[in-house]
Amino acid sequence: MxxxxxxxxxxxxxxxxxxxxxxxxxxxxxxxxxxxxxxxxxxxxxxxxxxxxxxxxxxxxxxxxxxxxxxxxxxxxxxxxxxxxxxxxxxxxxxxxxxxxxxxxxxxxxxxxxxxxxANSLSPTVGTVQENSPALKAGIKPGDQIIRINNTEIKTWEQIGETIISTEGALNFYIKRDGQFISKVINPHVSDAQNMFRENIKKRMIGISPAPKVVTIYHDPVSAISFAWDKTIESSKMxxxxxxxxxxxxxxxxxxxxxxxxxxxxxxxxxxxxxxxxxxxxxxxxxxxxxxxxxxxxxxxxxxxxxxxxxxxxxxxxxxxxxxxxxxxxxxxxxxxxxxxxxxxxxxxxx
Incomplete structure (x- = not known):
């Protein structure tokens, strides 16, 4: 088949x-x-x-x-x-x-x-928190669901990294934990990392990794056009x-x-x-x-x-x-x- x-x-x-x-x-x-x-x-x-x-x-x-x-x-x-x-x-x-x-x-x-x-994406749910990381110092815990960063609504894990990289200074994280909403201020640090081509790079990070949880995002026809355009351009660049x-x-x-x-x-x-x-x-x-x-x-x-x-x-x-x-x-x-x-x-x- x-x-x-x-x-x-x-x-x-x-x-x-x-x-x-x-x-x-x-x-x-x-x-x-x-x-x-x-x-x-x-x-x-x-x-x-x-x-x-x-x-x-x-x-x-x-x-x-x-x-x-x-x-x-x-x-x-x-x-x-x-x-x-x-x-x-x-x-x-x-x-x-x-x-x-x-x-x-x-x-x-x-x-x-x-x-x-x-469209299926990784859920913005924290899986692990690295030791001595900005996230750990701010009190982020495994299982926390990140709802918003500053004024940016977060629906997928990918958006977390994009928002951290594209902004400067400390960030206001709004998370959901055990049914309650909590605000945390996190100041990312620049750390060694690897990109998709396994090149060593420097980028802003807070020291968290995703939980193995998938979320499905449904789009209306207007936002679907934007999604299709972005994905096509992103794939072409890659x-x-x-x-x-x-x-x-x-x-x-x-x-x-x-x-x-x-x-x-x-x-x-x-x-x-x-x-x-x-x-x-x-x-x-x-x-x-x-x-x-x-x-x-x-x-x-x-x-x-x-x-x-x-x-x-x-x-x-x-x-x-x-x-x-x-x-x-x-x-x-x-x-x-x-x-x-x-x-x-x-x-x-x-x-």
């Missing part, structure tokens, strides 16, 4: 990505010859409105084949106003960007649905930073996951709850959007760079350069895929 869920989710994400390219291409009058979910031998196809819609054997991606555009034939030129190669560079950039953009839109839609259905840290060597290459890891994550989420599945689908959708914008020639981002070059230099890169860079791009992608699979197999055997 987990494998079926993985394939359905991946196909859905690929379909949405390629639909972005397709709609933008059709908007500018470009003929789309093939809309494919998967690669290789076709399993099913149907011609509708001049486009062959097909499902192919290898379900790990997809593509739209436009008239006048073929990575294997950089010198391809097809006459007609409905040809991709006859469109202006800025129009081609929009067509290329539309795929990743569709992934961001899909993620926002999924986060919006999650917000309406009920993945962009992750790629940057990987290039810098801060994140080891052993952390790269392949299709096996993605499949396991989706399978585990589907077994947990529909909300968990929607959340991981949204995160993977953002991931696809960000990674496809990387300036690697075989990806949308690489083709966007080619078109930006054409706008600046007022000429296209030579067919030879285009071909060499595209081959290099495929080598990079192939190497990353093999590394991901290698890491997946290592995790399976080494736990």
């Amino acid at each position: 987990g494998t079926i869920t993985f394939l359905l989710v991946l196909s859905f994400l690929v379909f949405f990505h390629e639909l972005g390219h397709f709609l933008a291409a059709r908007y500018f009058g470009v003929k789309v010859n093939v809309f494919s979910i998967g690669f290789g031998k076709q399993i099913y196809s149907k011609v509708w409105r001049g486009t062959r819609w097909q499902i192919a054997l290898i379900p790990l991606g997809g593509y739209v084949q436009m008239k006048g555009q073929d990575d294997t034939k950089p010198g391809l030129y097809e006459d007609g106003t409905d040809s991709y190669n006859n469109k202006k560079p800025w129009q081609r950039i929009i067509i290329l960007f539309a795929g990743p953009f569709a992934n961001f839109v899909l993620a926002a839609i999924l986060y919006f649905v999650i917000a309406l259905a009920g 993945i962009f930073l992750g790629v940057q840290k990987l290039i810098q060597g801060i994140i080891p290459s052993s952390e790269i996951g392949g299709v096996i890891t993605i499949g396991k994550v989706i399978s585990d989420a589907s077994e947990s709850s529909i909300i968990a599945l929607l959340a991981i689908t949204a995160l993977i959708s953002v991931n696809l959007g960000v990674l496809n914008l990387l300036p690697i020639p075989a990806l949308d981002g690489g083709h966007i760079m080619f078109n930006l070059y054409e706008i600046i230099a007022r000429r296209k890169p030579s067919d030879r350069v285009f071909m060499y860079l595209t081959i290099a791009g495929w080598v990079i992608l192939g190497s990353l895929m093999l590394l991901g699979i290698y890491n997946d197999i290592n995790r399976l055997f080494l736990g």
Whole structure:
């Protein structure tokens, strides 16, 4: 069942990505010859409105084949106003960007649905209090529920850290303990910590950790829009930073996951709850959007760079350069895929 869920989710994400390219291409009058979910031998196809819609054997991606555009034939030129190669560079950039953009839109839609259905977060309930910490000195105890900090209403544990970091000086904590409301003044101290990339940083802390308790937050349609926007932006920044840290060597290459890891994550989420599945689908959708914008020639981002070059230099890169860079791009992608699979197999055997 987990494998079926993985394939359905991946196909859905690929379909949405390629639909972005397709709609933008059709908007500018470009003929789309093939809309494919998967690669290789076709399993099913149907011609509708001049486009062959097909499902192919290898379900790990997809593509739209436009008239006048073929990575294997950089010198391809097809006459007609409905040809991709006859469109202006800025129009081609929009067509290329539309795929990743569709992934961001899909993620926002999924986060919006999650917000309406009920978003799960850690409860703002204290689990442990560190020795000699500002929280302990102020009298904070395990089981205390933090209701408000200064004038900020607290609903999730995440908001506690955000509020402590974003304010200065002493803070007024309003807590609920045994049915009673108590006020405590806490002066955070700057301490050593690690961020999500395991980098050593300094940040304001009060010395508490959360209790293993989950709270469900339900949003109205207006606040759900804000939630969806914030989560999409937050996820995008996290993945962009992750790629940057990987290039810098801060994140080891052993952390790269392949299709096996993605499949396991989706399978585990589907077994947990529909909300968990929607959340991981949204995160993977953002991931696809960000990674496809990387300036690697075989990806949308690489083709966007080619078109930006054409706008600046007022000429296209030579067919030879285009071909060499595209081959290099495929080598990079192939190497990353093999590394991901290698890491997946290592995790399976080494736990």
